[in-house]
Amino acid sequence: MNLEADVCIVGAGPGGALLGYLLAKNNISTIVVERHDGIDKEFRGEHLNKDGEAILKKYGLYEKVENEGLLLMERIEYWHHGQVIKTITPADGDKHVGIHVPQRNLLSVLIGESELYHNYKLMMGTKVTELIKDENGRITGVKAINDDQEVTINSSVVVGADGRFSTVRKLAEMPFRTIKHGYDLLWAKITSPAGWEPTIKQTLVGERQLALFTQAGGFIQIGWNIEEGSYPFLKKQSFEPFIKQVIDAFPELTETVQQHVQSWNDFILLKVQSCHCETWVKDGLVIMGDSAHTMSPTGAFGINCALVDASVLSEVIIEALASHDISAAQLKKYENNRRNEIVQLQEQQLIKEAAYKEHFAVSAMA
Numbered sequence: 001m002n003l004e005a006d007v008c009i010v011g012a013g014p015g016g017a018l019l020g021y022l023l024a025k026n027n028i029s030t031i032v033v034e035r036h037d038g039i040d041k042e043f044r045g046e047h048l049n050k051d052g053e054a055i056l057k058k059y060g061l062y063e064k065v066e067n068e069g070l071l072l073m074e075r076i077e078y079w080h081h082g083q084v085i086k087t088i089t090p091a092d093g094d095k096h097v098g099i100h101v102p103q104r105n106l107l108s109v110l111i112g113e114s115e116l117y118h119n120y121k122l123m124m125g126t127k128v129t130e131l132i133k134d135e136n137g138r139i140t141g142v143k144a145i146n147d148d149q150e151v152t153i154n155s156s157v158v159v160g161a162d163g164r165f166s167t168v169r170k171l172a173e174m175p176f177r178t179i180k181h182g183y184d185l186l187w188a189k190i191t192s193p194a195g196w197e198p199t200i201k202q203t204l205v206g207e208r209q210l211a212l213f214t215q216a217g218g219f220i221q222i223g224w225n226i227e228e229g230s231y232p233f234l235k236k237q238s239f240e241p242f243i244k245q246v247i248d249a250f251p252e253l254t255e256t257v258q259q260h261v262q263s264w265n266d267f268i269l270l271k272v273q274s275c276h277c278e279t280w281v282k283d284g285l286v287i288m289g290d291s292a293h294t295m296s297p298t299g300a301f302g303i304n305c306a307l308v309d310a311s312v313l314s315e316v317i318i319e320a321l322a323s324h325d326i327s328a329a330q331l332k333k334y335e336n337n338r339r340n341e342i343v344q345l346q347e348q349q350l351i352k353e354a355a356y357k358e359h360f361a362v363s364a365m366a
Contacts, residue, residue, distance in 0.1 A: 001151045005031040005121070006321055008142055008155040010128050010168050012039070014103070015289035015306030016161030017110035022059065022314035024120035028321060031153055032114075033126040033144055035162075039107040045302045046106075047073075047213065048099040052304035055311050061109060068105035071198050071216035072096035078359045079203040079249065086359055098200065098300065100215050126151065131158065131171045131285070138326075139172070139284035156326050157317055158285045161306075166291035169277070174287065176277040179346070181296050181353060183208070184231060186267040188222040189215075190260040193252055196220065202359070205245045209356055212250065220253070222246065222261075223297065228272070235264045272296050274346050280339075281331040288313055288334075293342045298349040305342060312337050 007023055009016045012034035020032040048056075048070075056062040073096050078086040090097055114120045123146055130143040132154065141154040160168025169176065192214065201212040209225040224246075226234065234242065243261055247254045260266065275294040280287050289306035316334040320326045 001146075001149060003031060003121075003151065003153045005029045005153065005155045007031070007157045007159060007317060008033065008153045009159045009161055010142065011160065011162035011166075011289075011291070012036075012107070012111070012122065012124070013161060013163065013289065013306065014106055014110070014303050015310045016159070017107055017114070018055070018059075018307055019159065019161065019288070019310035019314055020120060020122070021061075021110050021114040022310060023317065024114050024117040026314070026318050027119065028318065029119040030114075031121045031123065031155070033123045033128060033142070033153070035125070035127045037125040039104055039111070045297065045300060046101055046103055046215070047300040047303070048101055049300060049304050050094075052307045053099060055304075055307040058311070061113065064109045064113070065101060065106055068109055069102065069216050070105065071100040071214065073098040073100065073200055073214065074198050076200045076202065079201055080360055082249075082251070100198075100213065102216055105216075123151070128162075128167050128171070131168070137283065139282060142168075156284065156321060157331075159313070159317075160285070160287035160291045161289050161310075162291055164273075164275070164290040164294040166287060168285070169287050169291050172282055172285055172287075174277055174279065174282070176275045179274040179276060179350075180228065181272045181274070181298075181350070182228050183225045183353075184228050184272050185270040185297055186222075186224040186226055186231070187270060188224075188261050188267050190220050190222065190253070190256045192218050192220050193256055196252075201250070203249050204357065204360055205249055207357070210246065210249060212253075220256075224267075231269050239263055270297070274349065276343075276346070279328075279332075280335040281328045283328045284326050286313065286317075286331045286334060292335075293346070295346065296349045296353070298352050299345070301345050301349065305345065309334075309338060 006029045009032045012032050020030050023030045076088040077084045126144045126146040128142045128144045132141040134140050139158050144151045160166050198214045203210050211223040213221040274296050280292040288309040295302040313334045320330045
């Protein structure tokens with residue numbers, strides 16, 4: 001199968017899906033390929049901050065996502081020995097301290113709006129295997145496998161929006177440096193007990209961060225920091241003392257934790273790292289979101305950075321196609337716009353992680 005488009009986007013996560021919509025809306029023929037068969041894959045970074053909210057509102061998408069279902073966080077609480085010792089509430093004029101948006105709800109809106117345009121095509125269950133280059137080394141498309149059939153997609157621009165383990169980045173041989181954060185993260189999902197309010201609750205368990213993120217639909221996501229690389233060792237230990245620490249910290253969760261977290265298998269491990277790529281562009285190719293700048297979970301910057309990337313990159317690509325210049329120099333306008341902010345946010349993450357225990361300093365002195 002041979003296909004052609006102005007732009008081929010690899011990855012239909014929030015960033016890639018928004019970019020596909022913005023390009024199709026501007027009469028750019030766009031093919032989005034996604035290796036998963038649907039939009040229900042497990043996704044942990046589902047909290048929007050002001051930046052992500054602003055992008056959705058800018059393009060008239062926020063109300064549509066709101067209709068699908070989202071949840072405004074009322075406050076952030078820091079707990080110590082069963083008591084709230086610090087509370088962060090919305091700033092004056094704000095309605096929340098964050099928004100939980102289930103990935104399915106966000107993607108269903110972005111993809112649904114995109115499919116209204118005849119120049120948009122989404123190919124699920126499609127795995128990219130090769131980048132196509134011309135005689136000058138410019139990227140001119142991709143080869144992929146869909147239902148055991150090889151697909152060739154010729155395009156003026158290829159966008160890698162395929163996440164922290166980006167196939168596009170690897171195939172393009174774009175160097176990157178991994179930044180370690182000294183911890184890994186265990187995720188678990190439980191149902192909310194009756195009366196649970198939309199909050200983010202933080203505490204220390206064994207000197208490590210334990211966070212509870214209220215989710216739309218009546219759920220709570222548990223995020224538990226563990227020492228980097230320690231999970232294989234932990235899994236050999238008894239499970240009961242480990243989970244008892246969660247119950248001791250939040251006794252009101254006893255029943256739902258015991259119901260939904262019954263073994264190590266009920267946790268999902270995220271190996272925490274961020275990355276710094278030397279460049280995000282080549283002739284005919286650009287990477288974005290986690291492909292270009294993997295973020296740690298701290299501050300929930302990842303999804304929001306990807307949405308901002310999509311907004312900025314859409315304008316650069318539209319200009320590049322209009323001027324018939326898809327060189328690295330032209331596409332680098334996007335990188336030049338975004339890189340400094342990304343570097344600052346990654347530095348903020350490291351600072352926040354190092355200073356996390358300071359939130360509990362008052363209780364320690366009491």
